[in-house]
Amino acid sequence: xxxxxxxxxxxxxxxxxxxxxxxxxxxxxxxxxxxxxxxxxxxxxxxxxxxxxxxxxxxxxxxxxxxxxxxxxxxxxxxxxxxxxxxxxxxxxxxxxxxxxxxxxxxxxxxxxxxxxxxxxxxxxx
Amino acid sequence: xxxxxxxxxxxxxxxxxxxxxxxxxxxxxxxxxxxxxxxxxxxxxxxxxxxxxxxxxxxxxxxxxxxxxxxxxxxxxxxxxxxxxxxxxxxxxxxxxxxxxxxxxxxxxxxxxxxxxxxxxxxxxxxxxxxxxxxxxxxxxxxxxxxxxxxxxxxxxxxxxxxxxxxxxxxxxxxxxxxxxxxxxxxxxxxxxxxxxxxxxxxxxxxxxxxxxxxxxxxxxxxxxxxxxxxxxxxxxxxxxxxxxxxxxxxxxxxxxxxxxxxxxxxxxxxxxxxxxxxxxxxxxxxxxxxxxxxxxxxxxxxxxxxxxxxxxxxxxxxxxxxxxxxxxxxxxxxxxxxxxxxxxxxxxxxxxxxxxxxxxxxxxxxxxxxxxxxxxxxxxxxxxxxxxxxxxxxxxxxxxxxxxxxxxxxxxxxxxxxxxxxxxxxxxxxxxxxxxxxxxxxxxxxxxxxxxxxxxxxxxxxxxxxxxxxxxxxxxxxxxxxxxxxxxxxxxxxxxxxxxxxxxxxxxxxxxxxxxxxxxxxxxxxxxxxxxxxxxxxxxxxxxxxxxxxxxxxxxxxxxxxxxxxxxxxxxxxxxxxxxxxxxxxxxxxxxxxxxxxxxxxxxxxxxxxxxxxxxxxxxxxxxxxxxxxxxxxxxxxxxxxxxxxxxxxxxxxxxxxxxxxxxxxxxxxxxxxxxxxxxxxxxxxxxxxxxxxxxxxxx
Numbered sequence: 001x002x003x004x005x006x007x008x009x010x011x012x013x014x015x016x017x018x019x020x021x022x023x024x025x026x027x028x029x030x031x032x033x034x035x036x037x038x039x040x041x042x043x044x045x046x047x048x049x050x051x052x053x054x055x056x057x058x059x060x061x062x063x064x065x066x067x068x069x070x071x072x073x074x075x076x077x078x079x080x081x082x083x084x085x086x087x088x089x090x091x092x093x094x095x096x097x098x099x100x101x102x103x104x105x106x107x108x109x110x111x112x113x114x115x116x117x118x119x120x121x122x123x124x125x126x
Numbered sequence: 127x128x129x130x131x132x133x134x135x136x137x138x139x140x141x142x143x144x145x146x147x148x149x150x151x152x153x154x155x156x157x158x159x160x161x162x163x164x165x166x167x168x169x170x171x172x173x174x175x176x177x178x179x180x181x182x183x184x185x186x187x188x189x190x191x192x193x194x195x196x197x198x199x200x201x202x203x204x205x206x207x208x209x210x211x212x213x214x215x216x217x218x219x220x221x222x223x224x225x226x227x228x229x230x231x232x233x234x235x236x237x238x239x240x241x242x243x244x245x246x247x248x249x250x251x252x253x254x255x256x257x258x259x260x261x262x263x264x265x266x267x268x269x270x271x272x273x274x275x276x277x278x279x280x281x282x283x284x285x286x287x288x289x290x291x292x293x294x295x296x297x298x299x300x301x302x303x304x305x306x307x308x309x310x311x312x313x314x315x316x317x318x319x320x321x322x323x324x325x326x327x328x329x330x331x332x333x334x335x336x337x338x339x340x341x342x343x344x345x346x347x348x349x350x351x352x353x354x355x356x357x358x359x360x361x362x363x364x365x366x367x368x369x370x371x372x373x374x375x376x377x378x379x380x381x382x383x384x385x386x387x388x389x390x391x392x393x394x395x396x397x398x399x400x401x402x403x404x405x406x407x408x409x410x411x412x413x414x415x416x417x418x419x420x421x422x423x424x425x426x427x428x429x430x431x432x433x434x435x436x437x438x439x440x441x442x443x444x445x446x447x448x449x450x451x452x453x454x455x456x457x458x459x460x461x462x463x464x465x466x467x468x469x470x471x472x473x474x475x476x477x478x479x480x481x482x483x484x485x486x487x488x489x490x491x492x493x494x495x496x497x498x499x500x501x502x503x504x505x506x507x508x509x510x511x512x513x514x515x516x517x518x519x520x521x522x523x524x525x526x527x528x529x530x531x532x533x534x535x536x537x538x539x540x541x542x543x544x545x546x547x548x549x550x551x552x553x554x555x556x557x558x559x560x561x562x563x564x565x566x567x568x569x570x571x572x573x574x575x576x577x578x579x580x581x582x583x584x585x586x587x588x589x590x591x592x593x594x595x596x597x598x599x600x601x602x603x604x605x606x607x608x609x610x611x612x613x614x615x616x617x618x619x620x621x622x623x624x625x626x627x628x629x630x631x632x633x634x635x636x637x638x639x640x641x642x643x644x645x646x647x648x649x650x651x652x653x654x655x656x657x658x659x660x661x662x663x664x665x666x667x668x669x670x671x672x673x674x675x676x677x678x679x680x681x682x683x684x685x686x687x688x689x690x691x692x693x694x695x696x697x698x699x700x701x702x703x704x705x706x707x708x709x710x711x712x713x714x715x716x717x718x719x720x721x722x723x724x725x726x727x728x729x730x731x732x733x734x735x736x737x738x739x740x741x742x743x744x745x746x747x748x749x750x751x752x753x754x755x756x757x758x759x760x761x762x763x764x765x766x767x768x769x770x771x772x773x774x775x776x777x778x779x780x781x782x783x784x785x786x787x788x789x790x791x792x793x794x795x796x797x798x799x800x801x802x803x804x805x806x807x808x809x810x811x812x813x814x815x816x817x818x819x820x821x822x823x824x825x826x827x
Contacts, residue, residue, distance in 0.1 A: 011178055013134060013178075020133075055174050069298075078302075084178050105182065115359075118359060119305060
C-alpha cells in the first residue's frame, strides 16, 4: 500500500518542491493551496499523512488542523506542520490544535521523509 | 532520492514576481487605508512565502532580509506597531529592496543590495532590536543524513534499552507507538516488549489512553541522539528513558531492568509479555516504493502551465502561414468565380472566421498585463520623488491591459525615462505649486488602454507644462532651428524629441543620463509605435504612446513601385497626397519639395532609393505618402499606386537572408508572392545626405 500524502502550502514553489520530493520518495501526493482547499482535499483524498504550512490565506494551518481533527475518522491521521516558524509558543499552539509533529523549513528531503516515517504507518506492521 | 531543485528555481522566481506584485498592491491599498488588516496579512504572507522559498534554494541574503522585513510586518499585523506614512514608506523601500534581492538572486548572485544595510538599520530602529535578528535558518531540526552503509560511527553496534510510556494525548496527536517503533527499526534491530500490567477491565479502558508500556531493546549504529530524534514529535507526550549499553557487551539485561515500583505494581504476578501486535519482525513489512511513476498524474500544477516561448512563437508563425494560405485560397475561389452563396464560399467564410479567431487566440498567449511594468514604474516615481525632494502621487489606470510580452519588455526603458522626466522636469517644486494654487503634491498618471486595435499608453503629469519659450531658446542655442523660424506650439514641443536637444543645462542628477527623448522615440518606433506630446501651460504635460498589439502582424499599406509590390507600415504614414504639379518645388541642390499646409516636405522616390528606376520627372500619376521620421521631420515618399490596406504577417528577412537598407522585413501576399516591408525611417536616413540641408528650409517656411 502506497502512502497517500496531502501537502498544503500557499506557495507554489513549496508545493512543487514537496510534490517532487514526496513523489520521488514513492508516495502518492495530493496538493492544496490553503486550509480551506486542504480540508476539501482531506475529505476527498483520505490521506495517510498531511503536511501543512501555517501561514496561509483563508484558513491557516492551525485552523486546518483543528477542523481536520474534528472530522469523524476511524483513525487519527498524522498531521505534520511544515513552517519557517520555530518559536516554542507556535509549536505549542500547533500541538494544542492536534499536530503530530513539525518540520522547520527549509526542509531537507531526507528529513522530510524521515519525519513522515515517524508518524505514518507505512503499512503491514500493525 | 534527490530532487533537482534547480528545476524549480525558475518557477520560484516566477512566483516571487507574483508575490512581489501582491506585496506592492498591498502597499498601494494600505496607503489609502492603513488599518486594513486583511491587506496587511496578505503583504505579510507574500514576504513570508518569498522567505520560505528562498530558504529552499539556499538564498541566504534574501532569506535574512525577508525575515527581518517580515518581523517588522508581523509587528504591525499583530497590532504591536502602528502603521503610519513614515513606516509605510520604509516598508515600500524594503519591498523595493526585496525586489532587488530577488532580481539579484535570479541573476545568480545572492548578494546584499546596496540599500540593504541601511534598511536593516531602519528596521532595527522600528523593531527596537540591535541588529541581531535571530537567524531564521536555525532550524530546530538539524537535517540528519542517515547513512546506513557507513559502519565506522562511534556508536557502532551499540545497544540501548529504551523504556517508552505514552501519556494521554499521544494518540490524539496522530502519533502511534507502533509507527515510532517501526521508524526506530530503520536505525537498527529492535525487539519490543510490551508490558500489559496496567491494562484494566474492559469497563475501565479509555480509548484515548494507552495503558501499555514498552521496553525496546535496540542494537545498531545509531547514537542516542538519533534514537531520541525518533521520539522527537512525542517528547512532550511520553516518558522516555534510554539506557546505553556498552558496545560489544552481550545483551545480558534483556529482561526488564530496574523498573520503578510505581510503574510495575505487580511484578511478581505478571511476567513481561510479548504481544504479537507490538513485535516488529524485520522483513515482515512489505515495502511498496515502486508506485512513484503511476502517481505522477496526481500532481496538480495549478491553473497555469509553463510553456517555452519558442513553442509559442512557432505556433504564431504557423498561424501566420495559415492566414497567408487562407488569403491565397480566397483569391483562388474568387478566380473560380462561384456565386457567393455557394457551399464552397460559405464554408470558406466560416473557415476564415475560425482562422481569425485562432490567430487572435494565439496572439493572446503572448499578451501580458502591463501591471508588473506599471509597478516597476511606481518604484521609479518613488525614487525620482525622493531624489528631487518632490511629493508625488502616482496613479495608474488600465493596468490589466494586455500587451505583447516583447513589447512590454522593451517599453520598460522608454517608460522609465519618461516617468523620470515627468517627476524631474514635469512637476514643479512644492512651493511653486502652492503658489500656483495647486496641491503641493504633484500627480503622475500612467494609463494603458486598447483603442482601435492598438495599445495606448499615456504618461501625464499635472505640472507646469512645457515652457515653449525655453524649449525654443534651447533649440536655437543648439543650432536645431534658426532664431527666425516660426513654429507652431506642437512643433516646438516636438523639438524635445530631436537628437541633441537634451544636454548639459538640462541635465540633472536624475534624468540626465545621457539619454534624450530622441532615444525614447526611436525605441518606440522600432516597436512599430508612435509617441506624441500634448502640453497645456500651467496644467501639465501628457506623452502618448500608441503601440501595435503584436509584433507578429502589421497593419500595412500594399503599394506598387516600379512594378514591385511592397508594404509600408500604416503606423508610419501620416497622410497620403495626390501631388498636383503646382505644389511641387525644385530646389537648387537637386531635390524636390512638396508644399503641404504648414510647410515644404522633401520628396524621396522609393523606386529610386531601391535602384528600381531614376526619379520620375512628372509626379502627377504618382502618390505621395507623408511620413514622419525619427528626427521629427516629415518626408514624402513617392510610390506609384496604393493597392490595398490590410494585416500582413511579418517574416524576418535577417534570419533568412541579411539586413537590407530600407527594408524592415518581408511578408507573403494572398497570391503567394513575397513582398518586402519598407522601413521608412531607414529610407530617410539612407537618402539623408542631401536632405540634411533641406531640414532648416522645411522648418523655415
